[in-house]
Amino acid sequence: MNPEKEIVNVWLNKQGFFTINNINAGRNRIIDIIAIKQTRRKIDEVWHVEVHASLVSPQLSERERSDLAQKFENPQIISAVKKTIREFIGEEAEPRKVLISTVESIPIPNVEVIRFDDVIVDVLSTLDRQNYRDDALRTLQLMKYLVLRKPAVLKSVIGKLKGESEVRRGYRREVITELLSSEQAKSELRNKSSESLLVEILEGSSLASSEKFAKLLATKILSKRARTAFLKELIPQAVEEEKKEQSLDRFI
Template identity: 30%
Template sequence: MFPEKEIVTIWLNQQGYLVVRDINAGKNKVVDCLAFKLEKGQLKKAIHVEVSVSVAGEHVAEVQKKFSDALVQKAIRQYLAKYSQTKDYSKLLVMNSPSLEKIGDIEVKPFEAVFIEVLAKLDRKDYSNPTVRTLQLLKHTILTEPEQLRALMEGFKQNGAISNQTLEAMLEQLSHLPEMMRVLAKSRNKRVLEESFKGSPLAKPEALAKLVISSLTTRSFNQFLKELFQHEKAKRFTKKKSPKQKTLQVFLD
């Protein structure tokens, strides 16, 4: 059993489907998965599932042919005949990074989405299935542990698995999470924001000025200026001004 097929099987099981794998259709043709739901012993829903996941390239055309192959269709209907006279079923292709949501009457599901759903639902129970156990270890010892996750990202970076552009895209995606904004807003994370700010382009005076002006209301902006001019650095700066010159603080009082 290929790991990707095992993961798809787990995903189908999580949705309440019974799954039969590798049905022999004859002449070296095999049905990857036949998923079905029963209600009081009768067939409620059935799906012919094919899995095409590759890090080297896609083989969609070859897999697509399996859905319309006469021997494959016959094998599926013969199996479904055990539970129903209808023998109708839908078709699902699971593949990585698909460009289409549907190919004819075949629904297309991204493997990445399947993988994420499986990981999200995995608990801490003991499982004998090697694939499930591996996913558990990945989730509970790496992905949910900040230090280990950082080490993983560093390893990826050193080995060229991810680029700076990818890291930037990851940060942008994280910034869209409402939970992330709430976490950053907490006072205990002030240091993280300060360190990030100091090393960012926003630390430049021109950029900072534009950010402050565009982000604050008039009332908040006035309060910001008052706080700014009360700072020791600002006081030293204003003392150097000529007595004839009025500082901005005068207009704020």
């Protein structure tokens, strides 16, 4: 079984499904997964799941879309799905058709598309430090604990990706924007321990030398009390600088 199917299987198992994999439908057609959720003797849900993962393109050609549609619409597939369900639960059941894909928008009638990214994140979040025998899970576990949980290592990885052709322009900016826009990041930046970092960022930004920053301070950033304190600090400095400029003008 390929790694993406392994990951999807783990995800389905964690949702309470047991899974039947790689079902032969004849004529070189394989059904990826039939997932069944059962509570005691009651069948709660039955899914027919196909997995599609591609790192080449975020878009599908019409032929690729048609091939994926056939995984749900082909008469042999439909017959094999019904037969498998009947064999395992002893009765007929209409399965929920689910495509788990790296491509977000795939218009296939009556098929629900779930992002493979979301599945990976969900699986990652549940991995602990036990010794997983499954290669795909072990790889995700290593990524979680040796890369994602170590900011310095993650920073190094992102830095080394910047020169690779497959990483689009603006990747680092996108990563930083996503991180800073999260509520967790905003909460962290509100702490006093982050003040020096914020000052350093502002000093090096284009805002530091623009009138826009002054307007932002006055209208959005500072409270009324803080504005008063700010002006008390700023006005004497401005007066002193003006005096120095006037003194210099006398010598010119």
